[in-house]
Amino acid sequence: MKLAFIKYRMICVKLGELFKSDKLLSYYLLNMDTEKFALFFERSNSKGIQLNFIDILAAKLYKGFNLRQKIEELESGFPNYYFNREVIVRTISYIVSNGKEVDRNYILSNLNYEHFNMYWDEVCDCYRKVLDFLFKERFIISQKWMPYENMLIPLIIFLRSIHKTDFSQMNENQYEFIKYWYWSSIFAQRYSSGSNEAIIQDASILSNIAQNKKISDKAFFSRLKIQITSPEDILSFSKKGNVIYKGILNLINFASKGLIDWSNSSQLHLNSKLEDHHIFPKEYIKNKFKDNEQILSLIDCVANRTLIPKITNIKIGKKSPSQYLKELMKINPNIVESLKNHLIPIEIIDGAYDDFYIAFLEKRAEAIFKLIEKYIIAKEQKIVDLFYQPPKTKGNIKIFASYYNKKVEAIFDIETQQVHYNGEVLSVSAAADKAKYNLSGKDNTSTNGWRFWKYINEQNQERYIDDFRKIKK
Structure with missing residues (x-):
């Protein structure tokens, strides 16, 4: 027992050294499909290497x-x-x-x-x-x-x-x-x-x-219907990882035909090191409105953000919008044009919004929403009119189905909504039942044929022929 305890202590020490080592290798005998193996591989990395x-x-x-x-x-x-x-x-x-x-x-x-x-x-x-x-x-x-x-x-x-x-x-x-x-x-x-x-x-x-x-x-x-229906909806986006947050900043860039810098009015470009700058600086809001819960919850709102180079952002610091913008005006007399370019109310320079942060957010959110209306909402019907063509309501199409890992094919008459299968003309569901019987030998099946038979549409997608029932209705 004494010898065994000594060995136990030695092993404990060596195990401790092993777990402290730079490389700890694990070997696994894998018995899984490709999808599970890929997931296992991604989750079993060491040292934080992605x-x-x-x-x-x-x-x-x-x-x-x-x-x-x-x-x-x-x-x-x-x-x-x-x-x-x-x-x-x-x-x-x-x-x-x-x-x-x-x-x-x-x-x-x-x-x-x-x-x-x-x-x-x-x-x-x-x-x-x-x-x-x-x-x-x-x-x-x-x-x-x-x-x-x-x-x-x-x-x-x-x-x-x-x-x-x-x-x-x-x-x-x-x-x-x-x-x-x-x-x-x-x-x-x-x-x-x-x-x-x-x-x-x-x-x-x-x-x-x-x-x-x-x-x-x-x-x-x-599927392209957007969820933003009013300027108020814009105020709910405050995380830079959110796709609509990013989309808004890019849409402003698109509408202005390219954002410009604030220091010299030059065009920002793909190599510019950009940050989503707080138009009302974060610390300014915290100090100025420290007792206002509503305002504090909207510090990072996308309506208070715009993309400018990192160096410019650092220089702005904790000052009020009117203060730092007047300082920028000394090096860029055209700062007003820069503000317009970034969809920012120009009255901000004169201090009109220094004490009215919510009013500023509402004003800018309205301007952003107008862009969304112009480039998305107002275009919807025109795009549908230009590019939508109702599916044909007459003629035959090839259809298919899979059952017991076997594939069966047939012809569907769009107008009569009957299936030509194996030399017979049957209803959609009767043809499905017969196909199942031929593939499996089981005759006690009852099938909704509209969700059994499929076709390849013009977009090369597999769709149920239920689409054609909806057309008839």
């Missing part, structure tokens, strides 16, 4: 395609831009899967180095051109402040579908659609959840728009 499923893919491709090296070459060739590996990989996945898959399970299971050798240069060239377009047209002021990076994928597919892959080849209607889709998607927070589905749907839609095709899925337009 790794994701793209790192697994990089290892898989290494035999014939060095993903890390290709990214380094791309960024060294265009040092002003940051290229997101996931955006490139998911775009390639969309192309390889014929517009059906962008999720990591498909990517890890199906993509190989041959696909990357085939599409890498083309996708990266389109990626760069999309960034050029977004900066040139003032949709984004810097990549750091881009609301959704995944929205780049549908734009890359749009560009890829245009003749000579050049935005100069799009017509005015296509440009109007891009503007509406871009701002509506941001303010509808379309990519905040289920972004893989949104990527596939929007990439298909934008590809068709590039080819001057119409949209037959009216539900697409309802």
